[in-house]
Amino acid sequence: MAPSAGSSSFKGYAFDPKAYAKAVLHGCKHSSSSVVGLLLGNGDGKVLKVLDVVPLFHTHALAPMLKIACMLAEEHCKAVGGMEIVGLYHATGSGSTEMTPVKAIAEKVAANFAAASVWTLDASKLAEKQFALKGMGRVKDEWKAIGSDAVNLSSEALAETSRLIGEMRFLEVVDFDDHLADGRKSWLNESLFKGEKIEKLQID
Amino acid sequence: MEPGEYEALVARANSGGAMELLQFMRTHKIHQPELVLLHGSRLVKSRGLGNELWTVLEQVFLAAAELGCDQWRDYCLKELTTKFPSSLRVERLKGIEKESLGEWKEAEKLYQKILATKPEDTLTHKRLIAMHKQSGKVPEAIEAINTYLDSFTTDSEVWHELGELYIEQGTLQRAAFCFEELIVQNPRSMYTILTYAELLYSTGDLENSRKYFSLACYVDGANLRALWGLFTCNMALAEKDKSREKSKQFQELQKFTMEKLRAAYKGLGAQGQVALKLLAAVPTVSAS
Numbered sequence: 238m239a240p241s242a243g244s245s246s247f248k249g250y251a252f253d254p255k256a257y258a259k260a261v262l263h264g265c266k267h268s269s270s271s272v273v274g275l276l277l278g279n280g281d282g283k284v285l286k287v288l289d290v291v292p293l294f295h296t297h298a299l300a301p302m303l304k305i306a307c308m309l310a311e312e313h314c315k316a317v318g319g320m321e322i323v324g325l326y327h328a329t330g331s332g333s334t335e336m337t338p339v340k341a342i343a344e345k346v347a348a349n350f351a352a353a354s355v356w357t358l359d360a361s362k363l364a365e366k367q368f369a370l371k372g373m374g375r376v377k378d379e380w381k382a383i384g385s386d387a388v389n390l391s392s393e394a395l396a397e398t399s400r401l402i403g404e405m406r407f408l409e410v411v412d413f414d415d416h417l418a419d420g421r422k423s424w425l426n427e428s429l430f431k432g433e434k435i436e437k438l439q440i441d
Numbered sequence: 442m443e444p445g446e447y448e449a450l451v452a453r454a455n456s457g458g459a460m461e462l463l464q465f466m467r468t469h470k471i472h473q474p475e476l477v478l479l480h481g482s483r484l485v486k487s488r489g490l491g492n493e494l495w496t497v498l499e500q501v502f503l504a505a506a507e508l509g510c511d512q513w514r515d516y517c518l519k520e521l522t523t524k525f526p527s528s529l530r531v532e533r534l535k536g537i538e539k540e541s542l543g544e545w546k547e548a549e550k551l552y553q554k555i556l557a558t559k560p561e562d563t564l565t566h567k568r569l570i571a572m573h574k575q576s577g578k579v580p581e582a583i584e585a586i587n588t589y590l591d592s593f594t595t596d597s598e599v600w601h602e603l604g605e606l607y608i609e610q611g612t613l614q615r616a617a618f619c620f621e622e623l624i625v626q627n628p629r630s631m632y633t634i635l636t637y638a639e640l641l642y643s644t645g646d647l648e649n650s651r652k653y654f655s656l657a658c659y660v661d662g663a664n665l666r667a668l669w670g671l672f673t674c675n676m677a678l679a680e681k682d683k684s685r686e687k688s689k690q691f692q693e694l695q696k697f698t699m700e701k702l703r704a705a706y707k708g709l710g711a712q713g714q715v716a717l718k719l720l721a722a723v724p725t726v727s728a729s
């Protein structure tokens with residue numbers, strides 16, 4: 238796979254409401270464990286669009302299953318078209334918002350997508366219906382904080398996400414760990430938002 | 442636990458199956474505090490629990506303490522303290538209450554007091570370890586575990602905990618050592634075999650990793666983690682295998698693994714298609 242984006246970070250980050258909600262719900266489901274997932278999207282040089290996420294693990298993230306999960310996610314991107322793995326999200330059991338635990342994985346993603354970003358769940362923001370992911374972008378071999386003004390997500394999407402948490406819909410999120418334990422559970426989470434208002438919300 | 446058994450219980454919980462669900466979660470150590478609080482509190486309110494009441498109160502207490510739901514936490518603890526005023530088990534719960542308030546020092550004092558009268562109380566030892574972990578003090582947690590293992594060498598649960606902590610820290614060689622210990626204690630545990638195989642792979646020992654993934658496939662031939670693991674090892678070792686005496690056998694092994702995976706993903710909808718496409722794209726090694 239050839240590096241597709243330049244070495245500089247993006248000016249803006251737009252999240253598809255469903256992608257954001259899925260990542261947040263995944264973190265909520267396993268609030269006392271470390272959780273990690275992939276961001277799928279594309280960048281046009283200025284704005285990075287996060288179109289979808291793939292929830293990966295809530296136990297440990299070790300090399301072999303990580304490799305398989307990434308290969309499957311890439312295959313999925315090819316099937317859908319117009320997106321690739323552009324970053325990671327993660328949440329820690331202790332509530333710390335440091336990116337250290339996933340740094341090694343992040344470096345691997347950055348090797349394929351130079352302007353990768355890593356987003357850490359800050360659960361304390363959820364109660365206030367604020368954007369709850371703290372971003373770090375890859376700029377010339379270093380990770381730098383992404384200002385919250387660079388992120389684009391409608392307040393409607395935030396309100397819907399918060400409603401879904403209130404209804405405990407996070408119990409339905411399936412990650413790759415769940416899938417490996419029971420193959421019938423789909424890590425694509427096709428029916429997670431079926432019939433919900435958020436399904437129709439568009440990326441800004 | 443059968444696949445789907447737990448999900449079925451969750452679905453039935455609102456129509457009279459709540460007690461069964463809570464029981465199931467206790468026996469199988471399923472960690473989902475939101476569900477415990479939701480159904481447990483309803484059960485407690487309904488006042489029809491009989492002798493089960495105290496167990497459910499404890500379960501609801503633990504869930505409420507974790508979620509920071511103070512009213513239920515305090516209610517349950519009060520009821521339990523009144524019923525069992527001199528119980529060590531309730532003393533331990535008081536420690537957990539302190540933890541949920543962030544009063545780590547107070548909690549530690551309570552635990553140390555219990556241990557002073559009953560040094561063999563392994564649950565309190567474990568609580569102390571968990572507390573260090575939860576307050577983000579991983580090195581302290583590791584130290585506490587190592588001290589504990591000096592006295593209780595065969596406690597597999599704690600070896601497991603130590604292994605997971607080492608993984609979290611990124612010290613995979615040490616983690617692998619813990620899982621070796623676990624394999625000796627329980628040689629047919631799929632979870633242990635698979636985690637050990639994954640650790641071996643991650644530390645670069647591909648040959649042995651493949652052996653343990655093979656063992657996992659032998660114990661349970663339908664396990665996806667085992668099959669994908671074996672598949673990854675075979676791919677990583679494909680070049681090396683070519684020059685081996687038994688190269689044919691390794692090719693057969695990969696063919697077998699991929700057949701199993703294909704069979705597993707047939708009829709699984711969109712995600713099955715993704716996996717099948719990936720498998721179709723893998724270059725099959727021609728016989729050399």
